[in-house]
Amino acid sequence: MTEDVSDCDEDPVTNEARRRFLVTATSVIGAIGVVGAAVPFIASWEPSARATAAGSPVDISIKKLEPGQMVTVSWRSRPVWVLHRTPEQLATLSKLNDACKDPDSKADQQFSPKVQNIYRSLEPAYFVCVGICTHLGCIPDYKPTPHSPEMGPQWLGGFFCPCHGSHYDLAGRVLKGSPAPLNLPVLPYYFLNDREIRVGTLADGSMKDWKPNTW
Incomplete structure (x- = not known):
């Protein structure tokens, strides 16, 4: 060897x-x-060139959207919600002012002072926002039923993020005790007519590059 x-x-x-x-x-x-x-x-x-091109305005039909129903569309690869709120849902908002972190929407999370109101919308019945939790970017669930066993006796309806437990009311205002710091973003939009909403821009073509404080 x-x-x-x-x-x-x-x-x-x-x-x-x-x-x-x-x-x-x-x-x-x-x-x-x-x-x-x-x-x-x-x-x-x-963002790639294709992703930037995907930021074009999107038209959403609300003709068949019944009160209490919500539709989701994609804009800039993000979910955009249009919720047709009932009178009962609208009535809950004033009851939750003290429970919200930013009840008057003072943080820069909406495109215009025109939606810096208790409804956070151009018309009270229709709520338009980007459905991304402002904590770590998860997508909240729509939980419209008040006092449900799942959400508890204090729940008046709203949005719940299953990732880390953030709660939002039916105007996308984040509730105290949630890890999310800010309200849900209200992106630029306007009504084309009483049957359609265009999201991602204003009627004059401006604000196509709008961004909130955080998604």
Whole structure:
């Protein structure tokens, strides 16, 4: 049997030098790998040309939207809600002023002072917003039933984020005790007529690039 003694013939200084080289080389290659993996991930957060084009205004039909019903459409790859609120739902809003973090919508989460009211809408019956929780970007659920066993006796109807438990009223105002810091965003929109709403711009074509304080 022939024994490999090549490493044994080298003196300790040579072995130490080789060991340092291998450690350094491995560290450098590992760092390059991390950077190489991180760059595509970071780049994915930047909007592509296609995503920017997808930000075009969207028309939403409300002709068949019954009171209490909500429709969801996609705009800029985000869910936009249009909720046709009942008179009973509208009546709950004033009762929740003291329970809201920002009851008067002072934070920059709506496109205009025209929707900086208790309804957070151009017309009280129709609530239009981006359905993304302002905590960590989950999509809340529509929970319209007051005092339901699931939501508890104090619940008057609204939106609930299942990820971390944020609560919003039927105007998208975040309730105290929720981890979400801000109200749901009210994006630019206007009524084309009594049957359609255009979201993502105003009638004069402005505010197509509007963004809230946070999504």
